[in-house]
Amino acid sequence: MAEKVVLKIKKKEIELPVITGSEKEKGIDISKLRASTGGYTTYDVGYKNTGATTSAITFLDGEKGILRYRGYPIEQLAEKSSFLEVAYLLIYGELPTKTQFTDFTGSISKHTLVHEDIRKFLDNYPERTHPMGQLSAMICSLAAFYPDSLDVNRGEEEVNDTVIRLLAKLPTLVSWIYKRSQGHPVIYPDNSLGYVENFLKMFFGYPTEEYKVDPIIAKAMQKLLILHADHEQNCSTSTVRIVGSSHAPLYAAISAGISALWGPRHGGANQSVIEMLQNIQSDGGDYKKWIEKAKDKKDPFRLMGFGHRVYKNFDPRAKIIKKASDDVLKKLGINDPLLDIAKNLERITLKDDYFVSRKLYPNVDFYSGIIYKAIGFPTEMFTVLFALGRLPGWIAQWKEMMTEKQPIGRPRQIYTGQTERKYAPISKRKK
Numbered sequence: 001m002a003e004k005v006v007l008k009i010k011k012k013e014i015e016l017p018v019i020t021g022s023e024k025e026k027g028i029d030i031s032k033l034r035a036s037t038g039g040y041t042t043y044d045v046g047y048k049n050t051g052a053t054t055s056a057i058t059f060l061d062g063e064k065g066i067l068r069y070r071g072y073p074i075e076q077l078a079e080k081s082s083f084l085e086v087a088y089l090l091i092y093g094e095l096p097t098k099t100q101f102t103d104f105t106g107s108i109s110k111h112t113l114v115h116e117d118i119r120k121f122l123d124n125y126p127e128r129t130h131p132m133g134q135l136s137a138m139i140c141s142l143a144a145f146y147p148d149s150l151d152v153n154r155g156e157e158e159v160n161d162t163v164i165r166l167l168a169k170l171p172t173l174v175s176w177i178y179k180r181s182q183g184h185p186v187i188y189p190d191n192s193l194g195y196v197e198n199f200l201k202m203f204f205g206y207p208t209e210e211y212k213v214d215p216i217i218a219k220a221m222q223k224l225l226i227l228h229a230d231h232e233q234n235c236s237t238s239t240v241r242i243v244g245s246s247h248a249p250l251y252a253a254i255s256a257g258i259s260a261l262w263g264p265r266h267g268g269a270n271q272s273v274i275e276m277l278q279n280i281q282s283d284g285g286d287y288k289k290w291i292e293k294a295k296d297k298k299d300p301f302r303l304m305g306f307g308h309r310v311y312k313n314f315d316p317r318a319k320i321i322k323k324a325s326d327d328v329l330k331k332l333g334i335n336d337p338l339l340d341i342a343k344n345l346e347r348i349t350l351k352d353d354y355f356v357s358r359k360l361y362p363n364v365d366f367y368s369g370i371i372y373k374a375i376g377f378p379t380e381m382f383t384v385l386f387a388l389g390r391l392p393g394w395i396a397q398w399k400e401m402m403t404e405k406q407p408i409g410r411p412r413q414i415y416t417g418q419t420e421r422k423y424a425p426i427s428k429r430k431k
């Protein structure tokens with residue numbers, strides 16, 4: 001018999017159906033709640049208990065530290081796959097065959113150029129503009145160059161053109177944003193290279209010199225992008241879904257996702273982690289003092305890169321990144337004192353009751369910055385790199401929402417403001 005939950009409101013009992021996911025997760029279906037209770041709604045600030053959708057894309061068990069894309073464990077994908085293969089898996093649901101993959105990568109290569117006017121936009125940003133703001137604006141601006149993307153009823157093939165354009169143009173845009181911020185000429189895409197190699201060349205290369213991609217760096221980048229590719233209904237993904245649910249163009253939804261990712265509680269944490277480690281270092285390296293600051297409820301400081309809404313066990317991505325950062329630093333012969341501070345923070349907090357009792361473990365952002373820094377990326381670009389990795393996940397989640405014809409996302413509220421009162425002219429208002 002199908003499981004049901006009984007809700008008692010005053011003397012009335014209402015049966016609510018339970019829906020069960022493929023991994024036996026259970027959710028109480030409250031879609032008929034208001035109608036059957038005469039207007040009761042639920043209250044869940046920050047959506048800590050709210051399942052906003054069913055989804056077949058990513059499975060995450062925060063208690064056990066499990067993360068799988070379309071059923072494949074993140075550990076296997078990070079070890080064996082490539083970023084574009086994972087992108088295909090997320091967006092189309094299955095790992096590609098050889099032909100499918102050749103077609104997919106071939107069409108991405110064809111769309112790597114961006115309109116020259118985009119470069120002109122970038123030329124006019126003030127020098128110190130944060131790259132996330134520029135990226136969000138540039139992605140939204142792409143809709144202007146592809147007005148057909150505004151048609152919500154366009155066919156599957158046309159939708160796919162937008163998907164391919166986004167995947168193809170994001171690396172170009174990211175590297176051009178960086179180049180313009182340095183006052184350097186932009187590097188045009190080289191379609192003879194792979195996705196990651198082409199990105200590295202556009203980012204680090206100069207038109208005056210030959211650029212040779214370091215395979216150690218390319219491999220580390222593949223891994224980092226895979227680890228960031230999706231994470232079910234997080235803040236930016238929920239933003240993409242909710243903006244998309246109004247039938248705004250996909251470019252606008254992705255641009256909104258980039259804005260949501262920018263914040264230090266979300267993707268922006270990778271930048272904040274390095275800034276925090278640098279602060280600890282310039283403060284004399286007394287990491288214990290900073291741990292105490294993080295525990296002090298009167299101090300707004302938090303240990304950046306620690307804690308997660310869903311993971312109440314080690315973030316599996318952090319485990320992989322920690323090992324990768326050790327490998328990359330060793331192979332590149334870099335000895336970064338920030339890594340020692342990071343390891344000390346982790347060592348102490350894993351035994352400290354404040355962190356243990358609240359289940360606060362290092363998250364994906366804790367070690368990713370160390371690798372980005374070792375590769376040579378400037379700190380301000382870290383969150384942009386997160387966006388580059390998260391793009392396929394955003395697209396897949398948007399596509400699922402559109403395919404299922406989900407309604408517009410529109411939460412309710414419990415109003416706590418003034419009840420009705422009479423308008424007073426300005427001369428009659430109390431000081």
Ligand code: CMC
Nearest residue numbers: 264265266267269294302303304305306307308309358363
């Ligand atoms: N340092 C110190 N205390 C913390 C931290 C931290 N980093 N994170 C949470 N806490 C405490 C918090 O003060 C609260 O304590 P109490 O119960 O005494 O009030 C308790 O732990 C629960 O925290 P919360 O803020 O209610 O948890 P949340 O689920 O709303 O927030 C979070 C999750 C990630 C925003 C938060 O842990 C945080 O701000 N971490 C630092 C920023 C960070 O690293 N963000 C990246 C997340 S991973 C990348 C991504 O997927 O977005």
